[in-house]
Amino acid sequence: MGKLYDKLTEDYRIKEGLKACINCGTCTAICPAAEFYKYDPRKIVDIVQSKDDHEIENLLKSEQIWYCGECMSCLTRCPRKNAPGLVIMALRNLSMELGYFVESEKGRQQYALAKIISGNILNYGYCVYARTLKAKDHPEAGPLWEWIEQNMDDVYERNGANLEGEGPGALRRIPQEDLDQLKKIFDHTGATARIEAINRYSMEKAREMGLTPDEYFHHVFNNTEKEHLNQ
Amino acid sequence: MIYQGKQKIWSDYQKEIPDDHYFYVRSCIRQNLFPASEKTFLDITRNKLGKDFFETEHHTTCGGIAYHCDTIPQETSMTIIARQFALMHKYGYENYVCSCITSFGLYTETLETWHEFPELEAKIKDNLWKTCKLEFAKPKYLAHASDIIYKYRNLIAAQAKYKLINKKTGQPLRVVEHIGCHYGKMFPSKSVGGAEYPYVLAGMIEAWGGEVIDYPERRHCCGYGFRQYHIRSNRGYSLSNTHKKFESMEPYKPDMIITNCPGCPYFLDRWQYVISEMEGKTYGENGHGIPVFTYEEVAGLVMGYNPWDLGLQMHQVGVEPLLEKIGIPYDPKEKYKGPGGKDIGRPELPTCGCL
Incomplete structure (x- = not known):
């Protein structure tokens, strides 16, 4: 288990928003941001639940985590009641705490x-x-x-x-x-x-x-x- | 009452909305863009229906836009919210009504998170005392302002001077309703009709004589997206989502749009202006746009308020074709007057002047 993942799990939005993702992609299908941007919430949630610190660090420095509009349409449709939008908020929070946010234009x-x-x-x-x-x-x-x-x-x-x-x-x-x-x-x-x-x-x-x-x-x-x- | 069959299923999507005595808090966006809607809400509830809606100058933003732009931590927004609830308690109220969907979603998220994680609630309670010396309290009932107008829709209909009916044809007006994502998508059980059958605006439309349009992108986001609008270089996201909705609703020939959110009426109104400037395309009849309203504006229109007292001059898309369809009288010379009829000029016409 990685240190960045441990930091993420301190955030109540991870406790609320990430149970067990089955990678079905329903969130990506419903997501307004995924239609507009090169954005795939399914992949992001999968990286987070992989607990791979290297991949999570790349995510925290990426453009991707800033594409979400936080409309939370994903929460309505997720068959496992995950909330990729809340996972994104926790990722953004950590990206700002560690100063990684300046590595991406968004x-x-x-x-x-x-x-x-x-x-x-x-x-x-x-x-x-x-x-x-x-x-x-x-x-x-x-x-x-x-x-x-x-x-x-x-x-x-x-x-x-x-x-x-x-x-x-x-x-x-x-x-x-x-x-x-x-x-x-x-x-x-x-x-x-x-x-x-x-x-x-x-x-x-x-x-x-x-x-x-x-x-x-x-x-x-x-x-x-x-x-x-x-x- | 014992519900059975379909009645039972439908009852799961209902809210038992208290009839009276509310602590009222405003919306940041609506105060700026549709201030007359909030004025109308208080006038209808207090003066036309005789209900108790209390407001104090000491309430502030809930911090929702900052929270969803990720510029404040969750603990900050929760403590600001605890302060709002504490003011409600201080002034002797248990029912809390907010004029904003973002607030409604965030209040609900906060209450649910406190319920699930009591240690977090205890921490926020402590924060509130240390920063504001206020006593922690939670509302007995949380409503969105549209829940209240929905609750009173038949009382409003009973006082109505006009119906949402085309005066010439006698047919119901065809109305698009836009619910707004944070009303029912996050916590469906807290909204009228849930995420699957949102009825808060449809109920008003039906009670006031109109016909609700169903169209493919009915539940799609208006495109606000918080940071996707507040940052100028991101606004293509916002525009694209609105564009998608208008392309989807166009074949159904809507006469008007009613919105639930603070931001949605702004985006559905202003992006029509932008699309007309960029592409020369308009979505209404005879080259006009489709007029977009808040639910208070529509309630005010059917009750016979002067359209310019409702703030309809603060819309970019002209509302006059709709007023004429219903048969609501208006004075075009009054539209852009200041207080007491003061001449303050008028906005320049858009390139597509008929918008």
Whole structure:
């Protein structure tokens, strides 16, 4: 039994999501990611249950583990009630803990995700926040979002929100004492340590790639260099 | 009641949803993209139906998007959730209702994991006290906001001014319903109808006069995929999944789409815009898109709310053809007005202006 496998089994998502895989491939058949990316959850689960540390390390450094969309359609259909999606979450967790995530293009995107999503939680108390949604980063949101961005206070007031207001309501200003509690939770439960680890490994990688922190952010957010697609 | 035969099988897929007294928590995505839907939910439940739905400004995100983007550990999301439940208890409630499918899935996952691993529950309880000095509690009942509208669907029908019926032909509108993956795929027994026969939106459609469309990719993901959308260079994943759904539903000629999730209405709406810009293709009648709604928006429409009070101007795909089919009056000049009728301009038209 390998050390990486032992580390994985400490994760409750492995305890919940991996019983005994019979390798039937039903998860791959139902998986939206497997249709789009060069991705096969059946193979990934099989590698994990092989307990082969060398293969698991390759997996932790690979593009594959970042292709899943965590829709959990696999869980519904697995005849043994495994959850390949939960196995993926445990693999991603360990990949970030060991710094292996920067070895893959899709893994390096964690730097931007942590900045955007975890940043929004700590600053505003929301995972997504209108003031930080910029039309230039979201061309798919169309001319409608450009109009909303330009008239944000009026549009949200008209639509019944309480943008940056006191008291309850949509997009209210969450009181500072509540944001302080979120920060304490982050510090106590490992989220702050995760942000710091992601930043540390990412900045080492940025230096190796000859990029400033800003350039690295824009690179991982906007660019796809390798051929990931299943076609 | 004693159930037998098919009734018994169907009873396994039912939820006994409490009638009243809920602690209400909002959705990160819906607050930003469909804030009027949450306003409508509270207006219908509190003011039209006289129910008790309490909200406090002290609740926050559940952390679900961060959890599924893998930027926070499981222990962090569980402690944030424990804090939300503790607020419910502090304000004297036992029934918890969330406005988000991602939250609903994560709350369910958390409660099930605590049930299976009591030592983890004990650790989270300890985390909660050390970080927030709050008393640990769990809800007696966990609902998604659409469960509530489903529960009240016949009360809403009783107050309805309009039905989901084509005014000209007298035929029921043909409606696509999109459930959202984390509502019933992970823990089928916690959803109305389970993963095999999800009925939460179909029940509303039938109660309000429409006809549910079955099509091959009915249960396929909208393509949100968390990191597959939030990172710009991954969005082809999201677009491709939505595209697959629209190609599959197109032959069935839907009049409208009703969605369950916070993200799904956004993706099914905005990717139609992108497909029309990229390929010049639209999926509705006469070159229009297929309008996409939240369940509160549809409840509001049948109850006679002003479409612009429901926030339908925050959709990229125009809803006017659907309003006209039902016979709901609207003032096009009001559509993009600010508060008190203030002129704040209007969005530019997409290249495919009829969308």
